[in-house]
Amino acid sequence: MTTQLSVNVNKIAVLRNSRGGALPDVVAAARCCLQAGANGITVHPRPDARHIRADDVYALAPLCAEFGVEFNIEGNPFAPPRSGYPGLLALCAEVRPAQVTLVPDSDGQLTSDHGFSFESDLDALAAHIAAFKALGARVSVFANVGNPRVARAKDLGADRIELYTGPYAEAFSKGGAERQVALTAAAETAILAQSAGLGINAGHDLDQANLPAFLKSVPDVLEVSIGHALISEALYDGLETTVKNYLSAIKKAAC
Numbered sequence: 001m002t003t004q005l006s007v008n009v010n011k012i013a014v015l016r017n018s019r020g021g022a023l024p025d026v027v028a029a030a031r032c033c034l035q036a037g038a039n040g041i042t043v044h045p046r047p048d049a050r051h052i053r054a055d056d057v058y059a060l061a062p063l064c065a066e067f068g069v070e071f072n073i074e075g076n077p078f079a080p081p082r083s084g085y086p087g088l089l090a091l092c093a094e095v096r097p098a099q100v101t102l103v104p105d106s107d108g109q110l111t112s113d114h115g116f117s118f119e120s121d122l123d124a125l126a127a128h129i130a131a132f133k134a135l136g137a138r139v140s141v142f143a144n145v146g147n148p149r150v151a152r153a154k155d156l157g158a159d160r161i162e163l164y165t166g167p168y169a170e171a172f173s174k175g176g177a178e179r180q181v182a183l184t185a186a187a188e189t190a191i192l193a194q195s196a197g198l199g200i201n202a203g204h205d206l207d208q209a210n211l212p213a214f215l216k217s218v219p220d221v222l223e224v225s226i227g228h229a230l231i232s233e234a235l236y237d238g239l240e241t242t243v244k245n246y247l248s249a250i251k252k253a254a255c
């Protein structure tokens with residue numbers, strides 16, 4: 001089993017939207033990543049359209065089909081439609097992505113900073129999961145490392161959880177004992193979820209420095225979705241080189 005790399009292209013859209021035009025082109029950037037060997041594309045179309053918009057979703061779906069790779073769409077299933085945002089379910093009904101990753105984000109957040117607690121709104125979450133599965137999508141649910149209730153995601157109908165790796169990335173940067181504690185916690189949460197029959201994805205603030213240690217410590221990570229660091233690093237090294245660097249890091253970690 002090789003961990004799949006799904007490149008999140010949110011940040012291409014941030015740069016594009018900053019001038020209100022069409023450059024940089026999100027589809028062209030995604031094509032470059034796929035030509036370099038990326039295993040999939042991830043987007044997080046937020047209701048406030050701060051970066052990826054509905055038209056980007058509609059444009060990226062055929063590209064992923066052309067390359068025969070997975071399209072992963074992230075979002076909050078509880079976020080209602082609004083002008084310019086048809087809602088996560090409507091977007092997914094239109095493009096039928098391979099995977100939907102449910103994330104409990106709100107507009108007020110700078111970025112994703114927590115997973116589902118699996119303590120409340122369980123019936124509602126289960127209904128949302130069922131709706132996305134009815135579209136033929138695999139459903140992954142964003143979850144915090146250290147949450148003892150992650151196995152409930154399976155009871156709710158989810159196929160995978162995505163470990164929120166933001167705290168790990170912060171601990172990694174501090175090194176020493178904090179790094180090892182974070183790695184151990186991630187591995188324990190993954191094993192807890194896997195014992196319930198859930199697959200493991202991971203994402204947020206992963207980069208070329210912290211990814212190898214994570215993959216060596218956490219067993220059987222099926223997919224990492226990486227955006228901010230990868231796109232940032234590509235500003236220096238180019239998308240093709242950067243994607244290949246991540247693929248090489250994943251391959252080395254498996255040895």
Ligand SMILES: CC(=O)[C@@H](O)[C@H](O)COP(=O)(O)O
Pocket residue numbers: 008010011043044074103110111112142203204225227
């Ligand atoms: C769920 C997660 O951690 C990321 O996939 C998220 O897409 C980051 O969102 P921004 O790119 O808007 O920071």
Ligand SMILES: NCC(=O)COP(=O)(O)O
Pocket residue numbers: 008042162202203204205206225226227228229230
């Ligand atoms: N699910 C994580 C993701 O898609 C990208 O997160 P980041 O690498 O932009 O922090």
